[in-house]
Structures are given as C-alpha cells and as structure tokens.
Amino acid sequence: xxxxxxxxxxxxxxxxxxxxxxxxxxxxxxxxxxxxxxxxxxxxxxxxxxxxxxxxxxxxxxxxxxxxxxxxxxxxxxxxxxxxxxxxxxxxxxxxxxxxxxxxxxxxxxxxxxxxxxxxxxxxxxxxxxxxxxxxxxxxxxxxxxxxxxxxxxxxxxxxxxxxxxxxxxxxxxxxxxxxxxxxxxxxxxxxxxxxxxxxxxxxxxxxxxxxxxxxxxxxxxxxxxxxxxxxxxxxxxxxxxxxxxxxxxxxxxxxxxxxxxxxxxxxxxxxxxxxxxxxxxxxxxxxxxxxxxxxxxxxxxxxxxxxxxxxxxxxxxxxxxxxxxxxxxxxxxxxxxxxxxxxxxxxxxxxxxxxxxx
Numbered sequence: 001x002x003x004x005x006x007x008x009x010x011x012x013x014x015x016x017x018x019x020x021x022x023x024x025x026x027x028x029x030x031x032x033x034x035x036x037x038x039x040x041x042x043x044x045x046x047x048x049x050x051x052x053x054x055x056x057x058x059x060x061x062x063x064x065x066x067x068x069x070x071x072x073x074x075x076x077x078x079x080x081x082x083x084x085x086x087x088x089x090x091x092x093x094x095x096x097x098x099x100x101x102x103x104x105x106x107x108x109x110x111x112x113x114x115x116x117x118x119x120x121x122x123x124x125x126x127x128x129x130x131x132x133x134x135x136x137x138x139x140x141x142x143x144x145x146x147x148x149x150x151x152x153x154x155x156x157x158x159x160x161x162x163x164x165x166x167x168x169x170x171x172x173x174x175x176x177x178x179x180x181x182x183x184x185x186x187x188x189x190x191x192x193x194x195x196x197x198x199x200x201x202x203x204x205x206x207x208x209x210x211x212x213x214x215x216x217x218x219x220x221x222x223x224x225x226x227x228x229x230x231x232x233x234x235x236x237x238x239x240x241x242x243x244x245x246x247x248x249x250x251x252x253x254x255x256x257x258x259x260x261x262x263x264x265x266x267x268x269x270x271x272x273x274x275x276x277x278x279x280x281x282x283x284x285x286x287x288x289x290x291x292x293x294x295x296x297x298x299x300x301x302x303x304x305x306x307x308x309x310x311x312x313x314x315x316x317x318x319x320x321x322x323x324x325x326x327x328x329x330x331x332x333x334x335x336x337x338x339x340x341x342x343x344x345x346x347x348x349x350x351x352x353x354x355x356x357x358x359x
C-alpha cells in the first residue's frame with residue numbers, strides 16, 4: 001500500500017504530531033506492507049512532483065516539534081483549474097492528477113484548513129482517494145468541534161494578554177492586543193476571555209467605536225486604571241460592515257493604517273485623548289510546540305485517519321464531534337466556515353460578566 005501525505009496552507013502546532021499519528025498507526029497495522037511518501041510544501045509538491053519516500057525514523061521525535069517536517073505553502077483554490085504557462089498550459093489540477101497516477105498512490109492524506117479542504121474535495125471528485133485532517137489556529141473548519149493548533153494558539157495569545165496586564169496597570173493605559181483571525185473570531189474570543197480582556201472585537205460582531213469608548217469610560221468611572229482590548233485582525237466597524245465588498249477593498253487600499261487596531265487606536269485617541277498602545281503577537285501564535293491538548297487531539301485524528309484508510313472510507317475528513325472522532329464527508333466541509341454565533345451562549349456569558357463587544 002502506498003500512502004502520500006501533505007500539509008497545506010498556514011502552519012500551526014500539531015501538524016507533526018498528526019503526521020506521526022497517521023504514520024505510527026499505519027506502520028502498526030500494515031508493517032512493511034505500507035510505503036509512506038511525503039509531499040513537500042503542500043499542493044506545490046504534488047503539482048511539481050516534489051515527493052520523497054519516508055521511513056519510520058522520519059516520524060521519530062516529532063511529537064513536540066512545531067511547524068511541519070514536510071513544509072507547506074498556499075495554493076489558491078481559484079487557480080487550480082486555470083491553465084498555467086509554467087506548466088505548459090496545463091492546469092494545476094491536471095498536474096496533481098498526473099503525479100498521483102505516476103506514483104499509483106492508494107490514498108492521499110491531506111492536513112489543512114478551509115482552502116486546503118476545497119482542493120482536497122476537488123481531487124476527491126476527480127477520482128483521488130482522500131482522507132483529511134482538520135488543522136487551523138482559527139478553529140473555523142466546518143464539521144469538527146475543534147481543530148488542532150487552536151488551543152496552542154489560544155495559549156500564546158492569552159499569554160500575550162496576560163503580559164500586557166502588568167504594564168497596562170502600571171501606566172494606566174488603554175492597550176489593544178491584535179489577535180489573528182481574518183474572517184472568524186474564535187481565537188480572539190477564547191484568548192480574550194482567558195486573558196481577562198475588557199473589550200473583545202470580532203469579525204462576526206461589527207462594532208461601534210462610540211460603544212467601545214463607552215466601555216472604556218465606564219471602567220474609568222469605576223476607578224479602573226487601564227483597559228485591555230482583544231481585537232481580531234478581521235474586526236470590522238458597523239460603518240465598514242455596511243459597505244459592499246468592493247467598497248471595503250477600495251477603502252482598505254487607501255488606508256494609512258497597518259491594520260484595524262491602529263485605526264481604532266487613532267479613533268479612540270482623537271475622541272478621548274487617551275494614550276493607546278498596540279501589541280501584535282503576529283506569527284508567534286502559529287509557532288512553538290503544540291500544547292498537550294493539541295498533541296492528544298492530533299494523535300487521535302491521525303490514528304483515526306489511518307483507520308479510514310484501512311476501511312477504504314475515502315472522501316472523508318476526520319473530525320471531533322461531541323467528543324468522538326468521526327468521518328465527515330469532504331463535500332460537507334469544503335467551502336464552509338464555522339463562525340462565532342453573535343447570539344450564542346458563549347457571547348451571552350461573556351457579556352454577563354461585563355465584557356463589551358462594541359455592539
């Protein structure tokens with residue numbers, strides 16, 4: 001049996017432990033009757049036939065290792081079916097199908113997030129046996145309660161907020177901590193709540209800057225020396241939310257601000273005169289060793305993926321649903337986002353303890 005594995009899209013903690021889970025389980029079940037191949041740099045390696053045969057030693061000592069031993073890259077889904085000059089006029093999809101046919105892979109194991117799963121589903125629809133695993137620090141993948149990488153990123157973002165508390169209290173300042181998350185706010189929500197942020201701004205809940213200022217003023221009147229805002233990089237004001245996608249892009253292109261946090265900080269300063277400081281943890285949120293939760297989850301998902309291969313249940317992602325690892329059809333996952341419900345219980349609970357969402 002010949003199995004290929006690839007990691008695609010943004011890196012995160014737990015990718016190596018997931019690869020290890022798949023490999024160890026396959027070796028335990030098939031012994032020397034299984035051959036494992038690593039596809040370098042995600043779908044790029046499949047397109048360009050950049051593949052190497054792996055052995056048991058490749059998966060030793062990587063449980064706690066961050067990043068991915070296979071490398072990764074982003075290959076936009078919208079380009080998959082477009083003819084490309086660099087590939088002799090062939091599409092990237094055609095090149096990937098050629099590579100799979102050349103090696104006669106019995107299954108392609110794909111580890112990735114939303115964009116990765118759209119391409120995985122496309123390959124599945126074109127006859128490739130696919131089993132996938134859900135990775136992303138955003139926890140926004142449909143069909144699973146949790147993605148690996150998320151809890152590790154939450155710990156890092158939370159630590160950033162924790163560290164800000166002492167300097168914010170010492171100087172009596174307003175601090176903004178910008179957390180990763182363009183389209184969804186799970187990471188900001190969890191880190192904000194865990195870190196004791198006073199205001200949390202999410203892409204799913206457009207904010208009113210005057211409401212944000214009201215929340216800051218309320219703390220001032222209560223004798224609080226500082227205010228901490230956890231702001232998702234994709235947070236959006238009510239004014240911008242009312243614009244069309246085209247209008248928003250045009251506005252962003254003309255913006256003088258590096259990100260939404262800097263624009264918000266300037267607005268607060270202009271209206272209140274308060275000293276604002278901004279902290280952006282950035283890609284540290286993707287780095288470092290996976291936390292114990294992610295090590296366990298990615299290992300479970302890896303072992304479950306191997307089991308789907310054994311049972312020839314292709315065309316599925318392994319997901320965590322109500323505490324159990326279950327197969328989820330790729331066609332149900334591809335192209336769908338799991339967003340924060342503005343009326344969900346976790347938002348209501350956060351509001352009940354005084355957290356403002358600027359709405």
